[in-house]
Amino acid sequence: xxxxxxxxxxxxxxxxxxxxxxxxxxxxxxxxxxxxxxxxxxxxxxxxxxxxxxxxxxxxxxxxxxxxxxxxxxxxxxxxxxxxxxxxxxxxxxxxxxxxxxxxxxxxxxxxxxxxxxxxxxxxxxxxxxxxxxxxxxxxxxxxxxxxxxxxxxxxxxxxxxxxxxxxxxxxxxxxxxxxxxxxxxxxxxxxxxxxxxxxxxxxxxxxxxxxxxxxxxxxxxxxxxxxxxxxxxxxxxxxxxxxxxxxxxxxxxxxxxxxxxxxxxxxxxxxxxxxxxxxxxxxxxxxxxxxxxxxxxxxxxxxxxxxxxxxxxxxxxxxxxxxxxxxxxxxxxxxxxxxxxxxxxxxxxxxxxxxxxxxxxxxxxxxxxxxxxxxxxxxxxxxxxxxxxxxxxxxxxxxxxxxxxxxxxxxxxxxxxxxxxxxxxxxxxxxxxxxxxxxxxxxxxxxxxxxxxxxxxxxxxxxxxxxxxxxxxxxxxxxxxxxxxxxxxxxxxxxxxxxxxxxxxxxxxxxxxxxxxxxxxxxxxxxxxxxxxxxxxxxxxxxxxxxxxxxxxxxxxxxxxxxxxxxxxxxxxxxxxxxxxxxxxxxxxxxxxxxxxxxxxxxxxxxxxxx
Amino acid sequence: xxxxxxxxxxxxxxxxxxxxxxxxxxxxxxxxxxxxxxxxxxxxxxxxxxxxxxxxxxxxxxxxxxxxxxxxxxxxxxxxxxxxxxxxxxxxxxxxxxxxxxxxxxxxxxxxxxxxxxxxxxxxxxxxxxxxxxxxxxxxxxxxxxxxxxxxxxxxxxxxxxxxxxxxxxxxxxxxxxxxxxxxxxxxxxxxxxxxxxxxxxxxxxxxxxxxxxxxxxxxxxxxxxxxxxxxxx
Numbered sequence: 001x002x003x004x005x006x007x008x009x010x011x012x013x014x015x016x017x018x019x020x021x022x023x024x025x026x027x028x029x030x031x032x033x034x035x036x037x038x039x040x041x042x043x044x045x046x047x048x049x050x051x052x053x054x055x056x057x058x059x060x061x062x063x064x065x066x067x068x069x070x071x072x073x074x075x076x077x078x079x080x081x082x083x084x085x086x087x088x089x090x091x092x093x094x095x096x097x098x099x100x101x102x103x104x105x106x107x108x109x110x111x112x113x114x115x116x117x118x119x120x121x122x123x124x125x126x127x128x129x130x131x132x133x134x135x136x137x138x139x140x141x142x143x144x145x146x147x148x149x150x151x152x153x154x155x156x157x158x159x160x161x162x163x164x165x166x167x168x169x170x171x172x173x174x175x176x177x178x179x180x181x182x183x184x185x186x187x188x189x190x191x192x193x194x195x196x197x198x199x200x201x202x203x204x205x206x207x208x209x210x211x212x213x214x215x216x217x218x219x220x221x222x223x224x225x226x227x228x229x230x231x232x233x234x235x236x237x238x239x240x241x242x243x244x245x246x247x248x249x250x251x252x253x254x255x256x257x258x259x260x261x262x263x264x265x266x267x268x269x270x271x272x273x274x275x276x277x278x279x280x281x282x283x284x285x286x287x288x289x290x291x292x293x294x295x296x297x298x299x300x301x302x303x304x305x306x307x308x309x310x311x312x313x314x315x316x317x318x319x320x321x322x323x324x325x326x327x328x329x330x331x332x333x334x335x336x337x338x339x340x341x342x343x344x345x346x347x348x349x350x351x352x353x354x355x356x357x358x359x360x361x362x363x364x365x366x367x368x369x370x371x372x373x374x375x376x377x378x379x380x381x382x383x384x385x386x387x388x389x390x391x392x393x394x395x396x397x398x399x400x401x402x403x404x405x406x407x408x409x410x411x412x413x414x415x416x417x418x419x420x421x422x423x424x425x426x427x428x429x430x431x432x433x434x435x436x437x438x439x440x441x442x443x444x445x446x447x448x449x450x451x452x453x454x455x456x457x458x459x460x461x462x463x464x465x466x467x468x469x470x471x472x473x474x475x476x477x478x479x480x481x482x483x484x485x486x487x488x489x490x491x492x493x494x495x496x497x498x499x500x501x502x503x504x505x506x507x508x509x510x511x512x513x514x515x516x517x518x519x520x521x522x523x524x525x526x527x528x529x530x531x532x533x534x535x536x537x538x539x540x541x542x543x544x545x546x547x548x549x550x551x552x553x554x555x556x557x558x559x560x561x562x563x564x565x566x567x568x569x570x571x572x573x574x575x576x577x578x579x580x581x582x583x584x585x586x587x588x589x590x591x592x593x594x595x596x597x598x599x600x601x602x603x604x605x606x607x608x609x610x611x612x
Numbered sequence: 613x614x615x616x617x618x619x620x621x622x623x624x625x626x627x628x629x630x631x632x633x634x635x636x637x638x639x640x641x642x643x644x645x646x647x648x649x650x651x652x653x654x655x656x657x658x659x660x661x662x663x664x665x666x667x668x669x670x671x672x673x674x675x676x677x678x679x680x681x682x683x684x685x686x687x688x689x690x691x692x693x694x695x696x697x698x699x700x701x702x703x704x705x706x707x708x709x710x711x712x713x714x715x716x717x718x719x720x721x722x723x724x725x726x727x728x729x730x731x732x733x734x735x736x737x738x739x740x741x742x743x744x745x746x747x748x749x750x751x752x753x754x755x756x757x758x759x760x761x762x763x764x765x766x767x768x769x770x771x772x773x774x775x776x777x778x779x780x781x782x783x784x785x786x787x788x789x790x791x792x793x794x795x796x797x798x799x800x801x802x803x804x805x806x807x808x809x810x811x812x813x814x815x816x817x818x819x820x821x822x823x824x825x826x827x828x829x830x831x832x833x834x835x836x837x838x839x840x841x842x843x844x845x846x
Binding site for chain 2: 008010011016017020022023024250252253254300301302303304305306335336337
């Protein structure tokens with residue numbers, strides 16, 4: 001490959017640092033002195049992919065092995081893709097700029113459904129056949145992981161194997177097996193049979209799916225007895241002992257999350273019924289403040305970052321949050337290192353904590369009530385009352401915050417017009433609260449940013465049986481909210497209902513969708529998650545041409561006993577529990593936080609004593 | 613005691629596509645890694661007291677860039693360079709640092725000239741006599757170019773901003789020249805503008821083959837009757 005030409009082309013595109021590499025802490029190895037060349041591929045642009053914590057962990061973890069070299073791959077933006085195709089530059093890894101078609105393994109992380117066409121595009125740019133059927137022993141092994149891997153069926157044709165759950169241990173097991181098979185001269189098929197017997201590894205080709213006349217699934221079965229009937233996700237038992245990087249690649253350009261990320265815990269016990277992460281990442285496992293402080297010290301020293309964020313699904317629920325925040329502030333205040341607390345649930349938000357964070361740097365305040373009325377919040381088991389919310393907002397205003405962001409979902413099960421009106425009422429109450437609390441009119445004006453996303457029913461949640469609102473219905477609701485939220489100081493933004501529709505199709509899709517994804521990509525779809533590049537009409541043509549009805553997947557209410565495309569995957573939480581939660585939702589019955597009382601979700605059966 | 617320093621640094625091939633804004637952030641982070649006691653501005657959003665002499669275009673390399681920095685505590689200039697070089701990405705090096713007077717005017721305001729090495733390749737082979745072309749180019753009393761601004765187009769005479777052009781080497785398909793140009797807040801000529809005017813003068817049209825590589829050699833200010841680089845200041 002002509003690396004001089006590549007360097008020149010990089011200079012001709014928008015944001016060249018996306019393709020430049022050479023960042024501080026980038027790992028440099030001699031590729032000739034390793035046994036495995038691994039490409040960690042994130043199917044989106046650099047600034048999105050570089051913000052992903054899983055990549056940071058696995059990149060440094062694999063590179064700590066002497067026998068492997070892990071490099072990074074991101075989806076080139078269309079301007080770069082065009083240059084690459086015009087000049088016959090194959091998809092390259094950022095570190096060495098070597099073509100990834102010569103690598104041993106390419107591992108994709110599937111973070112969202114609308115990045116699927118980018119996976120195909122990266123493979124094609126790499127000059128690697130898209131499907132496992134077309135690939136030989138000589139092609140790189142194409143694997144995947146990440147949240148969308150739990151129902152990877154729509155992408156089943158494109159991957160050799162898929163990893164379910166947390167990757168720290170299983171990645172090593174896979175690499176060891178790969179080396180072992182390579183040494184023994186075993187072929188791809190034999191490797192896959194052996195891999196399929198590692199817990200957490202799913203090899204789609206070893207399972208067959210049969211369909212009924214109505215299009216639903218009749219059964220999913222292993223093709224023979226060499227592979228297990230169900231695939232159980234992997235979890236790490238002790239977060240203090242598991243690998244966590246003490247260094248991170250420091251990008252040159254502004255990335256989405258440009259700071260040291262400290263993962264304080266995994267899992268969430270709240271049990272919000274729409275939330276897939278809350279179900280699939282169970283159980284809760286915390287890192288100790290001691291470990292986190294150690295990591296923070298090293299990471300700041302090694303990266304020079306000016307900000308630390310505490311990340312998890314619900315950082316406010318961390319049992320030792322106060323202690324941790326106080327310690328972090330004490331240690332880093334003089335170094336001018338700020339602290340940000342994302343994903344704060346407002347019911348656990350404490351004024352004092354907010355004040356402390358504010359001492360160094362002040363960022364916007366975000367709340368996620370998710371629904372506009374108490375009734376609907378009870379349906380989704382978001383155990384927050386209006387009093388909680390107003391109390392937190394008032395405290396925030398007293399402490400000098402003037403910008404408040406509020407996230408809601410529309411199209412939730414059982415939603416009525418009253419619930420949507422509730423969003424407008426809440427906005428007005430917050431506004432009143434501001435003007436009652438802040439007597440002297442400050443220089444800064446109040447800003448209330450309200451955004452809604454459209455509800456997408458996800459696998460492994462109590463709402464996996466539910467029909468998504470039609471696009472027309474979602475649009476009607478957005479129009480309604482636009483009118484309701486025509487209030488001074490209030491800004492409303494919403495998501496594209498067509499993107500949410502496609503997300504819903506693929507979230508609960510099956511293997512028959514693979515050909516649609518391929519067709520849409522052939523017709524030019526990439527970066528579907530980017531509004532400016534999203535080609536909805538092209539997608540609809542692809543469905544039409546392949547004779548597949550997308551509404552079957554998005555807008556159909558399922559029966560209690562329907563066999564789901566992901567039924568052979570065991571995430572710990574049982575289908576029985578999810579159905580029970582769904583029925584409770586319909587009755588507006590709350591389920592309490594399982595830190596207080598076990599609610600019998602099933603995850604405790606995954607291993608001994610792992611639920612706190 | 614606080615301390616004000618001027619630092620000469622390089623920006624090499626491997627980091628040439630970093631934008632000016634990104635470069636500032638990069639230096640700030642390297643300062644934290646190197647545990648340099650940099651002073652911070654007062655106010656709501658404290659930022660390190662760091663400023664750059666002159667922005668370098670994306671894609672341009674340099675061996676003569678300058679920044680100034682204010683430290684909270686005194687520190688040997690050599691120690692600063694040494695510690696930073698351990699924490700800077702490959703391609704960026706702090707070459708020399710000198711302490712300057714607290715009251716001295718800002719670097720940005722005193723820089724007047726920049727010296728560039730410009731390598732042009734992929735030119736059509738038309739038996740061009742580069743020596744006479746450049747001579748004729750410089751013999752013009754005025755050289756008008758069109759400068760695009762927010763308000764529209766403006767005709768600018770760039771001749772007074774070209775102080776010298778020397779041919780360093782001639783190759784089969786190109787040429788390497790050294791140019792001394794006005795750089796700074798009083799008058800500024802970007803090397804790209806010069807090349808555009810020069811190619812235009814020589815009737816060479818831009819093609820995808822044509823490659824222009826620009827490397828900044830140094831920056832100069834005028835002091836005590838002579839030209840000097842910022843680290844030669846007393």
